[in-house]
Amino acid sequence: MLPPSTAILLAGLVATTAGALFATNTEFDWTAIEPTEDLRYCDCFNGLRCARLKVPLDWNNPKDNSTIAIAIATLPASVPVDHPDYGGTIILNPGGPGDSGVNLVRLSGRHLQKVIDNNKKYDYLGFDPRGLGNTTPQLDCFGGDTLARNAYQQVLRGLGTVDSSEDALRRFLAISKGLGALCENTLGKSSIIEHVTTAAVCRDMVEMVDRVDELRKKEVALLKHRRGEQGITTQENQVPRLQYLGFSYGTYLGNTFASMFPGRVGRMVLDGVIYAEDYMQGLWHHNLVDTEAVVDYFYDTCYEAGDICPLRIPEDVNGTSIRRRVDQFIADMDVLPAYNAEGTSITALTGRDIRDSISQALYRPILSFPPLAQLITDALEGNFTLLTNTVTPDDIQTDCATGSQIFSGEAAYGIVCSDAAGSQTKHDLTYYSDEVKRFMSQSITFGAKWATIPFQCSGYLLAPMYQFRGPWVTPPADSSLKSGVPAAPLLFLSNRMDPVTPSVNANAMSAGHPGSAVVIQDSVGHCAIPAGWSGCTNQILRDYFEFGVVPRNGTFCAASCKPWQENDEGCNLLSFENNGGW
Structure with a gap:
């Protein structure tokens, strides 16, 4: 989960460590790929395969x-699709909402391959959900006007936090x-804004699964034909x-x-669970x-790190x-702000x-x-140089080979507010004031920022075309591939x-899925796999994807990686590939 940017009303559930949610690449042009109703891959991104899958705007x-043309990037398995060790495709989503699955597989696909691949070898597929990233059309409320979006950011930054005064709260709601x-x-x-709900993306994923399977069967049939073998099996x-x-x-x-x-x-693995x-x-x-x-x-x-911690x-x-x-210093700066003047720039702090800065660091302690x-x-x-670098307003757009790529802000707004359409549009100021107090009582560090996620939906009046409002339950799994129930x-x-x-969310959500299991990793940060290398967790993942088996509910896994220490090769690999990729 990513808190709203200090410069734009957006919600998100995964934070980056490098600040850029969309990496750039000058060697690939998405517009050169024709959107098709079947998967037609071309080479991209140094060993990946990319395609644009055409799906209906309104299912x-x-x-x-x-x-809609969904941007897809796939890291191919290390074995051919007809090899006995081939395990199929694992579809990835990095969160957000509004984050790029294409970037996830680009930046962290090979790390996940090292974590999950064992006897079975998998393709890893990332996609940009409808409304964002390289998927078109993009949800762009500013009509491509970068200056207007940046001006909007500046206005937001000048409002102050919603807990600072009633006036700041009123202005934020306005x-x-x-x-x-x-x-x-x-x-x-x-x-597009009426068609970006989670339910619509789920229907897109059904189509992706079908088209991935269709392409696999074509490739297997071609390989078998070349060897003079029979076609597909009953399975x-x-x-x-x-x-x-x-x-x-x-x-x-x-x-x-x-x-x-x-x-x-x-198979379905859910890491860092939303209630x-x-x-x-x-x-x-x-x-x-x-x-x-x-x-x-x-x-x-x-404190425990001693001289390592300055x-x-x-x-x-x-x-x-x-x-x-530090808390006293923060309180003093709230009363008497500081400034930083470098070159021709002045920043109030x-x-x-x-x-x-503290809240962002909580996601990735290592x-x-x-x-x-x-x-x-x-x-x-x-x-204040380092602090200034963290608060300089971000450019909402980054240059790509195809021109400008819209940041995920409005897409996150559209997804969050359409999923919960109507939930925040009929309240008075007293309600919002009470909600601010609730969030601040939970976390003085994060509460004021977190409150703005639901509050941003106070002006979202559109009715989405495709919603799912629960219940979040499944029937018991059946490994015999019984119709209508999960296979694992x-x-x-x-x-x-x-x-x-928090882990209590995982336990609460697991209760709706008979036979499911919760694994707690002894690490701190957002989501277990990005938090650090764990041989225990990795083995559970390998066994699960290969055999469909889950461990005892409540299994506790140790992790090798901790902050303030020299980490092993696995942690260094994660840090390298995780730089902005989760």
Whole structure:
């Protein structure tokens, strides 16, 4: 889960460590690929295969000829599709909502291959869901006007946090209503914004599964024909099933798919679990249970690291004393903001900016705790360069080979608000004030920012065309591929402490899926697999995808990677490939 950017109203459920949600590549032009109703791959991204799959804009209206072109990138398996060790395709989703599956497979596909491949070898497929990234049309409420979007960001940044004053809250709600009107006016009804719900993406995934299976059968038949062998077997005539790995919001997507299409589930791993009913109701009350514990973990491990952590001073006696100093500094900066003047630029800095830096670092402690400690240490000493670099407004667009690529902000807005359509549009100021207090009572570090995720939907008045509102349940699994039921129980993963998807969510969601299991990894951060190398978790994943077996519910796995230490090869590999990729 990614908190709303300090510069735009967006929700997200996976944070990057490098800041850029969309990487660029000057060697590939998506517009050169013709969208087709079958999968037609071409080479891309140094060993990947890319395609654009044409699907209906509105799955419920066969008379509407409008279509979407879904961008797909696949890392091929290390064996041919007719090899006995070939295990099929695993579809990936990085979360967000609004994050790019194409980028996930580009930046982290080979790492996942090392984690999951064992006796069976898999293709890894990432796609950009409808409305965002390289999928067209994009959900762009500003009509391609970069200056207008950046001006909007500046206005948001100047509002102050929603907990700072009633005036700031009023203004935030007003501009949220303005965003709803802007999107409706710019895009119009019966446009992409009415067709970006999670349910619509689930239906897209059914199509992807079918087209992947269709292509596999064609390739197998061709290879067998060349060898003079017979065609497909009876087993291969079974209905195609999804193999899936979803992170954060991707767990809501997977949970929804399983509940809508239980007979299409082959394997499903959900890592960093969203509480589905809470998300669908637009409340976001079940996310910050462990947030302040992760903040304390930062200070406690800093103290334990000794001289490795620059934030620790001789007078400190524990992590609490470090936090007490920093909290006082944050409070002082809220009262008397600082400034940083470099070159021809001036930046005003408040305690909010330090809290934002802390909250972002909670997602990836191994990568982010050391630089966070240095940033705070510098600020305490009056050097605000590092802090300034974190609060300089992001450019909402990045240059790509095909021109400008829209950032995921409006797509995230459209997905979140259409999934929970109508949940935030009829409340008064008292309701929102009470909600701010609720979020702040959960987390003083994250609460004000987190509140803006549901609040941004106060102006979303459109009625989505395709919704799923639960229940999130499946019938018991049957490995014999019985029609209408999953082929294997669902597997839920969680860290021991997660700043935005606590482990209690995994247990709650698992209860709706008979035979499913929750695995808790002894690590801290957002989502277990990105949090650090765990031989125990990796083996569970390998056995699950190969055999469809889950471990005992509540299994606890140790992890090799911790912050403030020299990590082993697996952690270094994860850090390298995870740089902006999750």
